[in-house]
Amino acid sequence: xxxxxxxxxVLLVIVIIIALPFGIGWLxxxxxxxxxxxxxAKYLLLTYCLAVITVALLLIFEDQLFTRNEAKELVETHxxxxxxxxxxxxNSSSFSPGNYHHIFTLKISARxxxxxxxIIKNAAKLNPKKISMDSLVLSPENHYFGPKVEHAYETEDVxxxxxxxxxGQQRYAPLYTxxxxxxTENTLIFEDxxx
Numbered sequence: 001x002x003x004x005x006x007x008x009x010v011l012l013v014i015v016i017i018i019a020l021p022f023g024i025g026w027l028x029x030x031x032x033x034x035x036x037x038x039x040x041a042k043y044l045l046l047t048y049c050l051a052v053i054t055v056a057l058l059l060i061f062e063d064q065l066f067t068r069n070e071a072k073e074l075v076e077t078h079x080x081x082x083x084x085x086x087x088x089x090x091n092s093s094s095f096s097p098g099n100y101h102h103i104f105t106l107k108i109s110a111r112x113x114x115x116x117x118x119i120i121k122n123a124a125k126l127n128p129k130k131i132s133m134d135s136l137v138l139s140p141e142n143h144y145f146g147p148k149v150e151h152a153y154e155t156e157d158v159x160x161x162x163x164x165x166x167x168g169q170q171r172y173a174p175l176y177t178x179x180x181x182x183x184t185e186n187t188l189i190f191e192d193x194x195x
Contacts, residue, residue, distance in 0.1 A: 021052050066091045071104055075190055078163055078179055080116045084109035089187070100173070100194040105187060113186040120159040120181060123152035146174075158182050 028048050032041035058065070071091075072082050086108045093102040108116070145166055152161045163177040173194040180189040 025049065025052070063091050063093055066093075066104065071106060071190070074192070075106070075179065075188065078161060078177065080119055080161075080179060080188075082106075082108060082112050083115075084112050086112065086188075100192075102192040103190065105189050108186050108188050110186055113181065113188075116179075116181045116188060117159050117183075120152045120161045120179075121154070123150065123161060124154060124159075157184065 025045055025048050029041045029045040032038075032044060066088065068086065068088060071086075071088055075082055086106045089105040089107050091104040093100070095101075145168065148166065149164045150161070151164075152159070154160070158180045160181075161179045163175070163179075165175040165177075167174050176193045178189075178191040178193075180191075181187070182189075
């Protein structure tokens with residue numbers, strides 16, 4: 001019974017998502033045409049179709065349109081400066097209601113790799129106490145109004161800097177960001193999760 005209800009709701013949502021743009025387009029064409037403006041109706045419909053196609057293509061190709069400047073800005077919001085050229089090796093993002101996940105991997109220069117590792121090492125020395133980021137992320141009372149926490153540590157093969165920022169508003173997702181720099185490669189992995 002529950003699965004039938006779930007699939008019914010999913011089907012209804014899909015029908016609404018498909019029917020709504022067609023309904024709006026039909027209204028944009030039908031109303032001006034009935035009022036005696038057939039050219040205006042055609043232009044409105046054409047403009048609306050182009051806008052819907054543009055938005056759909058931007059959503060579909062969002063990962064391919066991710067630029068080096070956007071990657072640099074995201075990394076630099078966490079005090080790691082990328083001064084040399086770098087390459088985006090991998091980029092993926094996913095979205096579902098209530099969740100957003102974005103992860104990308106950069107091939108960085110040896111100088112930027114060294115600087116990033118030093119920043120994470122120094123942050124780990126300043127805050128040596130172990131904090132369970134899982135407890136902060138999963139705790140409902142810290143989701144909205146808890147403390148901002150930045151935590152850095154080292155494992156066998158990576159240096160990791162974690163950042164947890166509550167939303168400050170009820171029902172808005174907190175921001176959880178992880179930056180990992182591999183010890184053996186000049187690779188930086190940035191992961192952003194909004195739950």
